[in-house]
Amino acid sequence: MDANLTLVLTGAAMIGCGVYLVLERSLTRVLVGLVVLSNGVNLQFLVAGGKAGEAPIVGEAAASEMSDPLPQALVLTAIVITLAMVAFVLAMAYRSWQLNDHDDVQDDVEDAAIRRLAESDEQSDSFDLSSDEPETFEQEGA
Amino acid sequence: MNVSLLVPLPVVLPLLGAGAALVLSRRPHAQRAVSVTVLAAMAAIAAVLAVAADQEGPQVAWIAGWPEPLGIALVADRLSALMLLVSSLVTLAVLTYSVGQGMTGDGEERTPISVYHPTFLVLVAGVANAFLAGDLFNLFVSFEMLLFASYVLLTLGGTMARIRAGTIYVVVNLLSSMLFLVALAAVYAATGTLNLAHLSTRLAELPDSVALVLQLILLVVFAIKAAIFPLSMWLPDSYPTAPAPVTAVFAGLLTKVGVYAILRMQSLLFPDQPLTDLLMWAALATMIIAILGAIAQSDIKRMLSFTLVSHIGFLVFGIGLGSAAGFSGAILYVAHHITIQTALFLVVGLIERRAGSSSLVRLGGLARLAPLLGILFFVPAMNLAGIPPFSGFIGKVMLIEAGVADGSVLAWLLVGGSVVTSLLTLYAVAKTWSLAFWRTPLEAHEMAARLVTAEDEASPPRGASPREDRPVRLGHGEGPGLVAQGLDEVERVHDPDHPDRDLHQRLQDGDLPDRLPRSMVWSTTGLVAITVALTFVAGPLAGYTDRAAVDLLERTPYVSAVLEDTP
Incomplete structure (x- = not known):
């Protein structure tokens, strides 16, 4: 051809x-x-x-x-x-x-959310909600 | 009577129905009657075609009867007819559901009702045409039909969230359509035909490298449609924003059309299957990565979108095996997955309707509030995870058996991957069950409250703006100011000044609708009943899919039926 x-x-x-x-x-x-x-x-x-x-x-x-x-x-x-x-x-x-x-x-909503969480070094909201020790949030978040 | 005369009807009927529905747009009752009649007729025709294809071999119709094989061939073999039957049953259920929803008067959303029925019928015609298409260009046209209908349905009402999600969906799919056109031009240049039956012989005469390039381009195109990792990222982002029945029909059908195209291509066009290893690796990555995504979600719709992608991996696994057992398992699993995924999305629509939200942060105690809803969610959820005796279990067992019979290291790896994915699916749906259905609404409220306080203590106040000024603003270029959905949702709920409320608060205020519209519940129940019924007909169905798989591997029934029937 x-x-x-x-x-x-x-x-x-x-x-x-x-x-x-x-x-x-x-x-x-x-x-x-x-x-x-x-x-x-x-x-x-x-x-x-x-x-x-x-x-x-x-x-x-x-x-x-x-x-x-x-x-x-x-x-x-x-x-x-x-x-x-x-x-x-x-x-x-x-x-x-x-x-x-x-x-x-x-921007992708989830992407932006993850980026923001990473910048402020926070837990994601799917973190075990049933935990009885809110203190752990502090330790990990600090 | 010659059954092959029925073959074009599943495409023609919905198109005529779409026209009629458009004309009747000012008479909603007549419009509904037209759509329901058309879809019911389609289901009946598909059943006849399935029986005929099973007993007499593939049914072929050449449109317009050109003397040379230039016209468009529509072919209903066992695989096509089964897909057609399942998809028309599912669309019928979704349509009656959306009639009950008042499509889609979700209360606050102003949606052009008159457009919904015609668009839905065009979508159905596109799906049917894709399953019946006997040449590649017709397949392209049917993809475009169903995609354009889906663009409209996805952006119904044009709200901000839907436009945002729609942009991604539309651009990704337009790009894949362009790539499909490139593939068509290349295939035509290389072989001089686009008819699948002709291609099956002519592609074999090409040099290996050329055939490989063609196969790769086509595979990428179909993998985008089927949402196979790494081409799946568009799906969980765009599906959940649409109205519930739209998401349900998308989840059930659109990705499966891509899977069907891959199956047809691998079996008919490239029987030596040089890329099976690639498919197997893609299947493994799709399963594992997507199910990990599902676990991380705090919204039921998003969770389901991720499980949808994940279970596409099972189908690709079966196709990648390339054996009769693998194909058979994949076909059975497609039938199971179409019904199950649609049923689950319909149930989530009911949850949204009854409890006002599909977010796990806000829900609780649904099992007590609406026991029927609990059953309707629990049964398909267990089915999705593959708990015996449901059809999900049977499909998975067939695929795993096929993998074991294959015996290669990669196949064993995938068998392991399937089992892990099933377990993680069970974990994801069980988490949803215990959060949304089992705990009390008060518990949900308190858990969320704890999350807010924990977050406040853990991090300094973010941003200078006071909380009231940060409702859902999906602004552009705001960087860290963008919403972290879950947390912000919790904050809104617990902010006494904000009107947003979770289930607990709404129960106390007493502003929940008491009952769900009957036709929504009935159509969901009907679909769930079909998913359960799949268990009871699994024996004959597996026999049918076995024969379909053998047909696919032999190729001659399809090819000779098409070529002998040339007018």
Whole structure:
């Protein structure tokens, strides 16, 4: 199978940019990253379809001249799904902005709790609650 | 009558139902009738398919009847039909439950009721399509269907906690979908087909290194969906914030779809199974690490989310063994785990409804307050831990026997890991039982009070802000000012100025609802009855899963059924 090097490199560059953006903290940037990423992946489908050719419509060209229609159908489906994704993530980013005045991805609650406990050197709340000796808290906490 | 005509119905019916429910969004009664009818019909069809697949072999339907095998094939073999049957029974129970809940008028939460039923049906259609999909791209589309429905259900109402949890869930799953697309492009480039039956022969012709890369990408994708360690971190964080019936159906079905995909891929596409060792190690890590997480939780929902992840390890263990016994054990365990996990989350929903919270810091004396609730929690909890004679025990025994029969060092290690995990599960649920159900509410109140005083003495006042100013603020970038959930909850409860109350205080104030809605209790009872019934049908069921496992290992029934049926 022949692969189009330009398409491969363009796709790779887009996926790289997309991954970089997804690592950002703001949800809108994550969204832009996902869109770039998905378009990069769609290009890979065109690569997977083999060499370019005539439009795959019966009667327009000989079968041997046609490009492979299946990846094109797959890409179309993927594009539709990406559209739904953009709509949903935008709505979520907007809602997050409404509630918090920003759309940053927030800290994991448990992570933050554990970090705070570690900083102040405290017991976690799953510590044996039935213990009859509250003094041990003091010793361990001090 | 040709049974294979029924194969597309489990996908088509819920989709049509979703449309009808959307049209009827202003008439809640008609909407409920539509959803319940559709799901009941699905369960009946799935039962017919299971019998037909068992007696006549895999049932195949080629959508649109293209002359070349280009169309979409839907295949119901023994495995698919069983998964379909279990999932439709479970979703029916969850739907009747959520009707009782007034979905989801949890009192204070304003939730768009009209969206719930259509979305739920789309989710069901996606799950059914995933189980029936005969090609990889259709599997991708069904994943997207169920994921998009799950995004909506998870962020229902758009409260702050749900948006926070939803962000993580959505981004992680979108990334895994992108990776799935990359895998599809690579598979198509390498083999020129995405049909599973075709792939099963063509992948074998590829050089080993190429096949290994394809298998690795697909495995990572499915492992994210199935929440296998180290790709499981998103799950305990996002599931517990959703409404109870939503969490229940997610816990029951979504991860199992990932497990199903791994099982299908390992057995059908990569029969030589070069990555079984990797799967076994992942299974061990999933079991042990997640159950340790479960023990540390102070909220029942979070505890259950961790046990959910942990027991995925058992399923992966069975798949990793790669033997008929291992597959059979895994399939039986999936059926058991779907029902049990859903039942437990529904029960926690009832607890929340009855006692106002699912936090162990606040609960106590539920066994006296609501004895039926006690039974409904106790039976599935023991089942989850694998106490005989329940189906959890039978599934675990099948898996352990398969591990012993395998005999390798790694298999023995996993047998040991399974036993330890079962014990720790028992410890986790027993702790929940004794804290939430057995001690008196007064004891709970006093224990929590002691925790506050102990903490006050142990640490200097943290932060300059007075206590009243630190309610649940999940602010960004506040560093140490962020909440330590349990402790802050205790402080709020014991702060006379704060309206937050634990069970003891609420009992004294007398502001608890007296009764639970009947349909919630009945559907939970029904599901718990199914989990118990699994014990009684375990013999025939194990026979069925044995035959399904042999089918999976032989591969020919599936492949020839699909290829011969090509229109």
